[in-house]
Amino acid sequence: MAKFNGKKSPKLVASDKISPTPNAEPVDMAKALSGMQSTLIDIQQRLIKIENTKDTVEEIKCDIYEDNGLQQRVNRAVKVSTENESELNGLREENRALRDEIDLLRNVVIRMDRRMKDIATDVVHLRGRSMRDNILIHGFAQFPCEDLYKGVPDAIKKNLGVDHVKFAVIHRNGKPNVNGKPVTITGKLVDRNKKFEILKAQRMKKNERAQIPFYITAQEPEEVAEERKRLYNVSDRFRKENVITKVVKNQLVMPSGEIYKDKVQPVTNADILSISNEEYADLLKTNTVITECTERKENLFFGTAGAVKSEQEVNNVYKKACLHNDAASSNHRILVYRFRNNQSGKQFDGYHDDGEHGAGRRLLKFMKENDIEDTAIVISHWVGREHVGFERFQIMENVAKDAVRLLRDQGDEEMDSDSESDSNC
Structure with a gap:
């Protein structure tokens, strides 16, 4: 044994021994049991969750793999999607074919419209050739049993000094008027050169301000x-x-x-069909108004109007009016416009009859008499079974009045809305 300072270590007596902690082992056991119990509960809960998860998995498997399950529904959806894609591809092909057919038909219509225009020009030219020897005599006194073959040449010689005038054919253009006004005479000259002599002599008399009891024009x-x-x-x-x-x-x-x-040219159906998508979108932005349709003896009239300040704006209103489905199928689309240039202050006006002869001149006169400016009007006219006669011009003026009124009302509404927005600000 080790020695300390050469002395023996003292012996422990009974009173010096360390006594153990009272109830130490039971406390440790209780804690261990409590921990084990908690662990068992946790394990049990996890096992329950696993069982629940297993049941959920089984249910999911049933939902997926059983009859009418998700797998079958997905398969059916895939099949339907494949079929739909095939149908869609077929529709695309049909749509492409239809588009090609529409383009072809549009080109055919454009060609036909241009050919019809050429044919109409040729017809007018042929009619002009057939009339080149003819003159019209207006205001020539009318008597019963008159001899025009003798009376007209004598009157021309007496009043115009042109001799040796002979007619191959000469006649009145209809029955006597109820109001007693002489019916116009049409005469076909044997010598065409006499027509120019007569017209020249009449022009000289007019310059001399001589009174002539009739008036002669070339038939055209x-x-x-x-x-x-x-x-x-x-x-x-x-x-x-x-x-x-x-x-x-x-x-x-x-x-x-x-x-x-003219900077404003007549618009044909071929021109409308040739409009690009960009121009079409721009035309839709052009502000216009459309009147109600007026019917008279199966003849239909309606007007389109827009505010303009330049020839380009007139063209836009004209084309947009012709884009209307009803206007596209009408017999006549009469354009009349009048505006003042802001920079130069010059007045510009014009018209296109589109075959309704005299309508443009009358409508332009109507605009001048009513001091209508900065406006373009397009009157669309469907010709019915019965002819309206000169009444159609009055109807067109009334339609033009309605169009101008609508355009002004629209302008007043825009001004009111602008003033309200300014006041709100």
Whole structure:
């Protein structure tokens, strides 16, 4: 044994021994049992969750794999989707084929429209050739049992000084008028050169301000006569600007020798069908108003109007009006416009009859008399079984009045809305 300072270690007595902690082992056992019990409960709960999860998995398996389960429904959905995709591809092909057919039909219609325009031009030309030897005599006194073959040449010689005038055919254009006004005479000259002599002599008498009891004009197709009147109207506008122009046949010749061409051209169905998608979208933004339809003896009339300040805006209103389904199928689409340029202050006006001869001139006169400016109006007219006669011009004026009223009302509403928004601000 180790020795301390050469002395033996003291012996422990009974009173010096360490006594153990009272009840130490029972406390440790209780804690251990409590921990084991908690662990068992936790294990039991986890086992329950596992059982529940197993049941859920079984239910999911049933939902997936049993009859009418998710797997079968997915398979059916895949099958239907595949079939739908096939049908969709088929529809796409059909749609592509239909689009190609529509494009083909549109091109055919464009070609037909242009051919019809060429045919109409040829017909007018042929009618003009058939009338080149003819003159019209207006206001020639009418008597019963008259001899026009003798009376008309004698009157021409007496009043105009043109001798040796002979007619191959000469006649009145209808029965006597109820109001006693002489019916116009149509005469086909044997010598065509006599027509120019007569017209020249009449022009000289007019310059001398001599009184003539009748008036003679060259017979022309109505289309040619109306176009010449329209060009004279344009020529008068240039004359006010000190620009001297000359009407030669159906053309207006400028001082430079160039042929005048309107910035606002007649719109045909071929032009409408040739409009691009971008231009179509821009035309839809053009602000216009449309009147109610007026019916008279199965003839239908309605008007489209828009505010304009330039030829381009007139073109936009004109084209948008022709885009309307009803206007596209109408017999006539008469355009008339009048506006003042803000920069130059010049007045611009014009019209296109579209075969309704005289309508454009009357509507432009109506706009001038009522001081209507900065407006373009398109009157669409369907011709019915019965002819309306001259009453149609009054109907067109009434439709134009309605269109202008609607356009002004729309402008007033926009001004009111703008003032309200300003007050709210």
